[in-house]
Amino acid sequence: MEQTASASQNLFSDETRRWPPPPLLSVWVVPCPDLDQAMASFTEAGFDVHSLGPADNPSYAVMFASHPELPTTVRLDTDAYRRGRREPFLQVDLQHGPVQLASAVDWNPRVLIDCEGGNGDGTVDPVPTEPVFSAAADDTWIVGRAGMRYRDLLPGRWGGRFIASHIHIPNGGPVPDYVHYHDVEFQLIFCHRGWVRVVYEDQGEPFVLHPGDAVLQAPGIRHRVLEASDDLYVVEISSPAQHPTYIERRLVLPNGLSPGRRYGGQNYVHFVHDEARRETVGSIEFRSLGLESATGGRYSARILQIPVDARPLPSGGPGDFSLLVVLDGELNVELADGGRLVGHGQAVALDADSMSAIAVAGHGAPAPTLLVQRLHSPT
Numbered sequence: 595m596e597q598t599a600s601a602s603q604n605l606f607s608d609e610t611r612r613w614p615p616p617p618l619l620s621v622w623v624v625p626c627p628d629l630d631q632a633m634a635s636f637t638e639a640g641f642d643v644h645s646l647g648p649a650d651n652p653s654y655a656v657m658f659a660s661h662p663e664l665p666t667t668v669r670l671d672t673d674a675y676r677r678g679r680r681e682p683f684l685q686v687d688l689q690h691g692p693v694q695l696a697s698a699v700d701w702n703p704r705v706l707i708d709c710e711g712g713n714g715d716g717t718v719d720p721v722p723t724e725p726v727f728s729a730a731a732d733d734t735w736i737v738g739r740a741g742m743r744y745r746d747l748l749p750g751r752w753g754g755r756f757i758a759s760h761i762h763i764p765n766g767g768p769v770p771d772y773v774h775y776h777d778v779e780f781q782l783i784f785c786h787r788g789w790v791r792v793v794y795e796d797q798g799e800p801f802v803l804h805p806g807d808a809v810l811q812a813p814g815i816r817h818r819v820l821e822a823s824d825d826l827y828v829v830e831i832s833s834p835a836q837h838p839t840y841i842e843r844r845l846v847l848p849n850g851l852s853p854g855r856r857y858g859g860q861n862y863v864h865f866v867h868d869e870a871r872r873e874t875v876g877s878i879e880f881r882s883l884g885l886e887s888a889t890g891g892r893y894s895a896r897i898l899q900i901p902v903d904a905r906p907l908p909s910g911g912p913g914d915f916s917l918l919v920v921l922d923g924e925l926n927v928e929l930a931d932g933g934r935l936v937g938h939g940q941a942v943a944l945d946a947d948s949m950s951a952i953a954v955a956g957h958g959a960p961a962p963t964l965l966v967q968r969l970h971s972p973t
């Protein structure tokens with residue numbers, strides 16, 4: 595573990611937020627073996643969900659009760675149970691205090707800190723020096739937030755810096771989502787197959803994402819998934835790997851148009867594949883998602899049509915993280931020690947050295963591939 599991630603600070607220091615969530619100075623942690631069961635019990639007891647995470651496989655939920663005489667916030671936590679805790683305990687954040695234990699018993703639940711980031715405890719591990727391949731596309735899916743199914747595209751989560759998921763909604767129709775937001779440094783949603791109707795804060799009426807379309811979910815932007823087609827597949831890439839998701843209770847979407855507003859230092863981007871300009875690097879055709887200007891040069895994303903004859907990958911610039919997600923067909927990734935076939939729905943993550951050392955080629959046919967890169971690390 596080498597440094598402290600700071601995603602939480604982004605949200606709380608962002609002056610563009612109208613009402614950032616207050617920091618949590620203390621919370622009663624309730625160890626529980628089954629999060630869904632515990633949430634159901636606390637809901638029945640009059641608690642509401644404030645936030646939960648991680649998104650792909652929730653292990654905790656923060657819930658609150660607004661009783662006028664006894665406001666209470668609890669964190670239902672399966673990790674604490676797994677670590678052997680059985681009794682509720684008071685967790686106090688002394689770093690963001692000052693908190694006096696005498697008053698912590700009578701704490702104010704409106705004050706909230708979530709120190710997650712990276713591995714979940716604010717730390718990250720060293721960056722992998724070898725390419726990281728995801729498992730085959732028919733691997734186990736797990737049920738995450740709002741009933742969506744998730745599949746991990748980035749084993750090891752790049753030391754806690756990134757999470758990349760393939761998300762599947764098998765049965766179309768209204769999605770049981772709610773207005774929410776994520777405390778992230780970076781988050782890209784890419785529609786792979788099917789369609790999904792979504793609505794974003796300040797971006798006007800709901801709209802539909804079709805295959806190849808994407809949204810840069812700038813840090814803290816409120817949004818909601820409304821409706822999906824049968825067999826919707828999206829790719830979601832976020833940094834840091836573990837980050838809180840907050841329920842938005844005051845803002846109703848749609849809430850009008852405020853184009854150009856910045857969220858956590860970034861602009862919102864809605865990329866429409868069929869309207870994007872086609873460019874080329876050598877014989878590789880690509881469409882840029884336009885993330886460079888929206889993120890101050892930190893991130894780049896492009897959809898590449900990788901031809902069948904092997905060639906080096908075009909890079910968006912000197913970066914420390916590149917993720918290739920094969921959208922269709924198969925991709926031959928040729929490394930110094932041999933080649934490897936990456937099927938559709940699979941991914942490979944590369945550091946800067948690996949990125950400059952590989953060649954790629956479509957396997958029998960051009961391979962449309964999403965390439966997402968971090969060009970500059972957050973300071």
Ligand SMILES: [Fe+2]
Nearest residue numbers: 774775776817
């Ligand atoms: Fe979301």
